[in-house]
Amino acid sequence: MSAPAHISPSIKPVLPPLRIGDPVLAATLELVYLRPFFESLPAEKRSAVDIGAHRGEVTGELLAQGFRVIAVEPQGWLADRLSQRFAAEIESGQFVLERCAASDKQGTAILHVGSASTISSLEEDWTTVAFPEFFQSPTRVEVPLLPAGELMRRHGMKHASFAKIDVEGHELPALRGLLAGAIAAEPPAAIMFEASHAFPEQAEACLKFLASNGYTKFDLFIRWGVDPVAAERSLSAELPDAWRACEGRNFYANFVAYHASASTIAENSDPIAFIRQYQMLKSIDLLRSLPVTPGVPNGRRATMASLREDILSGDWTAFPQHKLSRHIAFSPAPAEQPGQSTAASRIVEVGAGFGQRALEAVRANPQLAYTIVDLPERLAVQHFHLTLSAPRMVVRVADRLNDRPTPGEVLLVPPGLASAATFKNADVRPGQGWGDLPTDLLELAESAVVCGAD
Structure with a gap:
């Protein structure tokens, strides 16, 4: 089923607002989504476990929300x-750091440390x-293993309202260790764990384990880097x-599981609405930031300015497609002939x-790599x-010369980043705004059309 052409007016903006461009958003996006849940908790219930703390962005967000946090991080540096970073919170007792790996047993194991700063795993596969x-030349380090439930017992944390698990493939043993022992009598109201597109069986095993322990609602967020591209709530x-719709692409996902005893925390949240807001806010941020190109004819410039004003000042939560199409400068290109787009x-x-x-071409062929070269203000629209x-x-918007899209992606390229490589081995097509582009870019594009972009 295709997505609707507009966002329901009932969707309210996130408060506090998302900070598009915030460098820690890659780690904390779902926590922004969970803020209403965090804020609903009384002070005595604000306890959390951060398993795979990495640089501490999730821990930092939880501490800012008044949580007492036990963090687990096996990498020494x-x-x-x-x-x-959290020396003051350690001193006050609000933060406890355990230098180990969380699992379902005690002992030691080999941690495979990759060349990227925060990527390491207990799972060699x-x-x-x-x-x-x-992991071309990984470092192998022996680290202690401890169940998170045991760590909570040692530090007098009888209950955690929230737990986050990001341990690169070792999520199921970490979940088992978290829900073992005394904590099983009062499990966390919400647990978030990461999953990889490459291991769907492991992701489903985690879901089934949580369901067997009383978790009944599951929110899924699928992301490429910072940006969320799909979401869904499931009762299964x-x-x-x-997830199935994104198979065949490289992605990672976060699941948020809600326990039946605290199911009301999820009633007023909507993961699809949340990511739609993110996408809209990112587009609006882009629209504000990209410059107007000099040399555009006055009529087109006025139309662009009018469209910008409509989007930036209007009720973007209910912005219909026809408000775009009524601007003549942005009228759609001629319809594709059957089979042409594929x-x-x-x-x-x-x-x-x-x-x-x-939009129509990539919907018709999800494996199509599509590039748009256009004026910056049009790219924003x-x-x-x-x-x-x-x-x-x-x-996404190209951020370097010779950037290329992956299958299923639409890449937006401003004139300054278009080169011969942009057109190489592609079917090059003129669009509605062809005549407005800089002369040197038109010559390059026309050459690609004549030469077949070989």
Whole structure:
């Protein structure tokens, strides 16, 4: 089922607002989503466990919300960093740091440390499949193992309202160790764990384990980097449709599981609405930040200014597609002929209106790599339209010369980052705004059309 062309007016903006561009959002996005739950907890219930604390962004957010936190981090240099960052909280007893790996047993194990700063795993199979490029020459370190439930007992934490688990493939043993012992009598109201596209069976095993321990609702957030591209709420311990729809692409996901005893915490939350807000806010932020291109004819410039004003000052939570199409400068490109959009594996559209052709082409062929080259102010509108109409579609703005899209992605390229490589081995098509583009870019694009972009 395709996404609706507008966001329901009933969806209210996130408060406090998302900080688009915040460098820690990659680690804390779901915690922003969970803030209403955190705020509903009385002070005496604000206890949490952060398993796989890494640089401490999740811990920092929880501490800011008034939680007492036990953090588990086996990598020595990261643990050192955490102890320095949260020295005052350690002194006050609000924060406890354990230099070990969380599992379902006590003992020791080999931690495989990759070349990326925070990627390490107890699971050797995980290192060769999920991120093999970071484990060409891994460092192997022996680390102690302890169940999180045992760590809670040692530090007098009888109950945790929230637990986060990010341990690169060792999530199921970590969950078993968390819900073992006394904590099983009063399990966390919400548990968040990470899952990889490369290991769907492990993700589903975690869901089934949680369901067997009284967890009845599951929110899924699928992400490429910082950006969420799909979400779904499920009442089943099976991988939901949103996961299945993204199979074949590289992604990671976070599941938030809610215990039946605290099911009311999830009643007023909506993961799909949340990511739609994120996508809209990102588009609006882009629209504000990209400059207006000099040299555009006055009529087109006035139309662009009018469209910007509509989007930036209007009720964006209910922004319909027809408000885009009524602006003549952004009218859609001519409709594709049957089969035309799927004939190529890579399409470059030069001057793309508001992006309708790209939307239809990628919907028709999810493996199509689509590039739009256009004026910056139009790219912002295209980003707005594409993310509004197809929230699961990956839409990003090029940030370097010779950037190329991956299958299923729409890449937006400003003139200054377009080069011969942009058009190479692609089906190049002129769009509605072709004539407004800089002369040197048009010559490059026309050359690609004439030469077949070989």
